[in-house]
Amino acid sequence: MHESILAFRKRRYLWVALGVIGASFVAYWIHDPQEPPNGGTWLGYTLGVVGAGLIVWLTWFGVRKRRYASTAGTVQGWLSAHVYLGMALVVVSLLHSGFQYGWNVHTLALVLMLVVVISGAYGVFVYLKYPQRISENRGGVSNSELLMQLEDLDKRSVRAARDLPPEYAEFVDSGIRRTQLGATLWQRLRNDDQSRIVLPGGDPAGVTNAGQEAALDWLAEKQSTASDPDVAAKIGELSALLRNKRRLMKQLAVDLKLQASLEIWLFVHVPMTAALLVALFAHILVVFLYW
Amino acid sequence: MKYLIRFITQTAAGGVEQNDRIVDAPAITLGRATDQVLQLKDKRARLQHARIEAARDGATLTSNVRSGVTVNGRSQSEATLQVGDVIEIGENVIKVIAAPPDVAFAISFELSPDASSDHVVAEWSAPNDSVAGWSKRRIAWTLAAVVLLVALVLPGLSMLPGGVASVTRDSALLIDDGYWLAGPVHNAHSSIADQCEACHVDAFQRVPDEACASCHTVDVHVASSDATVLGTTRCASCHLEHNEPPELVNQHQGLCADCHNDLPDNVPLQPAADFLDAHPDFKLSLLLPSENDVGEIEWQTEHMRLADARTADRSNLKFDHSVHLVEDGIITPDGKRVVECAECHVAEPGGIGMLPVSMDEHCSGCHTLAFDPDDPSRTVPHGDSASVVQALVEYYSARLLGSDPDAVDQRVRRPGQRLTRADRDRAAAEAREQALIVAEDLFERRACVTCHEVSRNENDTDLPWSVVPVRLTQKFYPHASFSHAAHDTEVTSCDSCHSASSSESAHDVLIPDIATCRDCHGSAVARRNDSDQTASTCIMCHGFHFEAKGEHGVTPTMRP
Numbered sequence: 001m002h003e004s005i006l007a008f009r010k011r012r013y014l015w016v017a018l019g020v021i022g023a024s025f026v027a028y029w030i031h032d033p034q035e036p037p038n039g040g041t042w043l044g045y046t047l048g049v050v051g052a053g054l055i056v057w058l059t060w061f062g063v064r065k066r067r068y069a070s071t072a073g074t075v076q077g078w079l080s081a082h083v084y085l086g087m088a089l090v091v092v093s094l095l096h097s098g099f100q101y102g103w104n105v106h107t108l109a110l111v112l113m114l115v116v117v118i119s120g121a122y123g124v125f126v127y128l129k130y131p132q133r134i135s136e137n138r139g140g141v142s143n144s145e146l147l148m149q150l151e152d153l154d155k156r157s158v159r160a161a162r163d164l165p166p167e168y169a170e171f172v173d174s175g176i177r178r179t180q181l182g183a184t185l186w187q188r189l190r191n192d193d194q195s196r197i198v199l200p201g202g203d204p205a206g207v208t209n210a211g212q213e214a215a216l217d218w219l220a221e222k223q224s225t226a227s228d229p230d231v232a233a234k235i236g237e238l239s240a241l242l243r244n245k246r247r248l249m250k251q252l253a254v255d256l257k258l259q260a261s262l263e264i265w266l267f268v269h270v271p272m273t274a275a276l277l278v279a280l281f282a283h284i285l286v287v288f289l290y291w
Numbered sequence: 292m293k294y295l296i297r298f299i300t301q302t303a304a305g306g307v308e309q310n311d312r313i314v315d316a317p318a319i320t321l322g323r324a325t326d327q328v329l330q331l332k333d334k335r336a337r338l339q340h341a342r343i344e345a346a347r348d349g350a351t352l353t354s355n356v357r358s359g360v361t362v363n364g365r366s367q368s369e370a371t372l373q374v375g376d377v378i379e380i381g382e383n384v385i386k387v388i389a390a391p392p393d394v395a396f397a398i399s400f401e402l403s404p405d406a407s408s409d410h411v412v413a414e415w416s417a418p419n420d421s422v423a424g425w426s427k428r429r430i431a432w433t434l435a436a437v438v439l440l441v442a443l444v445l446p447g448l449s450m451l452p453g454g455v456a457s458v459t460r461d462s463a464l465l466i467d468d469g470y471w472l473a474g475p476v477h478n479a480h481s482s483i484a485d486q487c488e489a490c491h492v493d494a495f496q497r498v499p500d501e502a503c504a505s506c507h508t509v510d511v512h513v514a515s516s517d518a519t520v521l522g523t524t525r526c527a528s529c530h531l532e533h534n535e536p537p538e539l540v541n542q543h544q545g546l547c548a549d550c551h552n553d554l555p556d557n558v559p560l561q562p563a564a565d566f567l568d569a570h571p572d573f574k575l576s577l578l579l580p581s582e583n584d585v586g587e588i589e590w591q592t593e594h595m596r597l598a599d600a601r602t603a604d605r606s607n608l609k610f611d612h613s614v615h616l617v618e619d620g621i622i623t624p625d626g627k628r629v630v631e632c633a634e635c636h637v638a639e640p641g642g643i644g645m646l647p648v649s650m651d652e653h654c655s656g657c658h659t660l661a662f663d664p665d666d667p668s669r670t671v672p673h674g675d676s677a678s679v680v681q682a683l684v685e686y687y688s689a690r691l692l693g694s695d696p697d698a699v700d701q702r703v704r705r706p707g708q709r710l711t712r713a714d715r716d717r718a719a720a721e722a723r724e725q726a727l728i729v730a731e732d733l734f735e736r737r738a739c740v741t742c743h744e745v746s747r748n749e750n751d752t753d754l755p756w757s758v759v760p761v762r763l764t765q766k767f768y769p770h771a772s773f774s775h776a777a778h779d780t781e782v783t784s785c786d787s788c789h790s791a792s793s794s795e796s797a798h799d800v801l802i803p804d805i806a807t808c809r810d811c812h813g814s815a816v817a818r819r820n821d822s823d824q825t826a827s828t829c830i831m832c833h834g835f836h837f838e839a840k841g842e843h844g845v846t847p848t849m850r851p
Contacts, residue, residue: 032543032545033543034529034541034543034545034546035531035534035538035541035543036534036535036536036538038473038474038534039473040473040531100473100474100534100535102472102473102474102475103470104470104471104472104473105442105443105446105470105471106473108438108441108442112438143416147416170312177330177332178325178330180325180415181415181416182415182419183415184419184422184423185419185421185422186422186423188419194325195325196325196326203316204294204314204315204316204328205316205320205326205327205328206325206326252416256416259418260419263418263419264422266427267422267427267430270427270430270431271427271430271431271433271434272434273431274431274432274434274435275431275434275435275437275438277435278435278438278439278442278443279438279442281443282438282439282442282443283442285443286442286443286446286471287473288495289471289491289494289495290468290471290487290491290494291491291495291496291497291498
């Protein structure tokens with residue numbers, strides 16, 4: 001039985017995180033420092049130590065998940081705790097700061113921490129929602145099967161074009177060669193169809209063929225002017241194949257987009273964590289350097 | 292311009308299939324992008340890798356890619372092409388072939404086996420592990436390096452010796468150690484705001500008292516830190532910088548209440564923890580007269596509870612506030628009018644206390660010291676009794692002896708005739724007699740006695756009257772810093788705190804007690820207060836460091 005990371009062990013780590021958050025709030029409410037609340041009071045130092053410890057521990061998840069031989073809890077449990085305690089870190093850090101911000105290295109660390117946590121929260125969202133959307137979009141077929149279907153359509157198009165004048169073969173071939181979806185992560189996220197096609201007698205650099213529009217338009221025109229009904233029928237067959245390809249491409253584009261969403265947040269979450277660790281080190285060092 | 296591209300494909304049977312395509316374009320563009328004339332399915336090729344342009348005098352290949360294009364085994368970014376030249380981009384091999392007559396230039400292109408149509412989707416459907424060619428790890432290291440540089444290294448340059456700081460701090464572009472500030476610098480320190488080392492003398496050491504003492508005279512605060520209640524507490528333990536709101540004076544209740552809510556037995560003070568309900572009643576510092584051995588009056592400050600002091604103001608003055616403050620007004624030389632408190636009680640510059648009330652400035656307008664109804668502009672001086680009598684004697688002598696040109700009853704005598712000695716003695720005696728009659732009237736009936744206690748000593752014929760000395764207490768609560776200006780609001784009047792209009796006697800102490808203050812001032816903890824009470828901490832009224840008082844300065848016995 002699949003158990004969501006959020007529901008792991010009856011939300012054990014949610015209660016741990018709520019405990020940390022609750023304790024921080026209560027301490028902040030009781031605490032009555034002789035100065036405006038800041039990181040330098042006893043509570044400020046306490047929350048700072050807790051926050052820094054949390055950051056180091058949360059980062060350690062990146063190490064733990066690669067240690068396949070480790071028996072220190074399950075990775076699922078670690079991830080569950082990682083998510084909930086990551087949320088608690090926001091409260092601990094904000095209370096540590098005493099809500100004093102400025103254009104300085106200290107607020108830089110806070111902002112980087114927020115970016116990491118927010119990107120992580122987005123990651124939790126996509127990990128929980130997108131696998132279902134992906135399988136809905138694929139309709140019970142795997143990604144490689146979709147690509148095989150595409151390859152099959154392309155082969156059938158090549159065969160269909162063989163019975164037509166040679167310009168059709170070139171037309172089909174260039175359409176296949178210049179088929180392209182999301183070569184980069186950005187293009188995948190933007191659901192961008194970068195396919196092009198060189199139309200016979202047209203621009204040798206090709207024209208844009210997103211959704212096979214240019215190809216289908218050209219075939220429709222050829223079909224309407226074809227005098228031989230046999231040729232017209234063959235063109236119609238080719239059109240039908242390309243319309244199928246269009247549908248498949250749309251499905252693939254959505255698949256690529258959803259999969260890219262599962263990856264893209266880590267390009268923020270992980271590098272920002274590295275930046276945060278350095279900023280955290282700078283923050284702690286500087287505070288005591290100019291004590 | 293027409294170009295010929297000959298596609299060469301290895302067939303499954305081992306033969307070679309070739310396919311000519313004529314393109315009409317300004318140039319043959321080569322690259323991985325789908326809009327290239329010759330699209331290269333090879334990851335080593337850039338999106339726009341190279342371009343071949345034919346002209347009348349031959350064809351040229353150009354490439355903006357740094358690694359260039361291999362032409363005949365040599366890497367070049369620009370080359371003139373001849374028939375037979377071999378161009379290599381990644382795995383792709385392009386040969387220059389002889390052009391048929393109707394085209395400008397011709398190449399042959401051998402499709403690499405993994406770039407065949409069957410495999411085109413492999414490139415774009417593969418999982419992506421980079422954004423714009425940057426892996427997560429590379430982005431992470433780069434960001435970490437940038438943060439290290441911006442947050443630590445560049446600001447840290449300001450700590451280097453040799454005046455580096457003066458360069459970094461003056462430059463608008465360079466990041467200096469101001470980027471390390473944990474909060475704003477208080478206005479009072481604005482002149483040294485960018486000189487971190489002025490206070491942070493040693494790295495990894497707290498701000499020492501010596502740093503404060505380099506500008507501040509410490510003895511007005513704490514004479515010697517090891518002989519005080521403060522112990523090892525540093526200046527900066529209480530006077531904290533870099534907070535928001537910027538506040539150098541610690542206003543916190545705990546500053547006083549932590550010790551004063553439970554004082555040791557040897558401290559002669561009542562405990563005080565909170566103004567709302569844990570503060571002793573006010574004690575007045577009242578000037579009280581006492582007679583010394585030779586019968587002179589000496590003034591001593593006595594501390595007494597306000598409740599005990601209610602009828603104890605012993606200034607020796609007679610004054611009835613209610614008479615002066617009647618609602619209908621009183622008769623003055625300017626006619627009948629209502630007298631305002633502020634006519635006599637004028638705030639000090641700065642508005643803290645009140646200037647002393649004086650006879651000359653505030654009373655004499657109505658209470659003139661005139662003594663001769665025929666000459667109302669003539670007055671006796673306000674001061675000691677002897678001067679009064681002396682002034683009267685001189686006045687009447689002048690009238691009788693003639694040195695006063697206005698005198699009306701000079702003795703008639705022949706012109707040129709001088710007064711005889713007997714005449715003078717008689718006139719002097721007469722003047723003295725007249726003066727004493729008027730003086731008696733002034734002292735005992737008309738003037739002095741209105742406000743002063745006057746006693747008469749029959750044995751002293753020269754000066755039988757003496758006025759009991761007057762001293763007004765100027766500061767009733769010397770340990771509280773009270774500002775009249777700060778309390779001059781829309782909702783307050785003098786009457787709110789001083790019930791003067793009903794006071795008939797100068798014995799009344801018209802200073803408000805703690806209950807009056809508590810109408811508006813409450814606990815330091817805001818939630819304990821009524822809606823119309825403002826949260827008030829000890830420091831609102833009391834100072835922590837008493838100059839030359841020994842309170843928290845130099846008395847070792849204060850240490851619990």
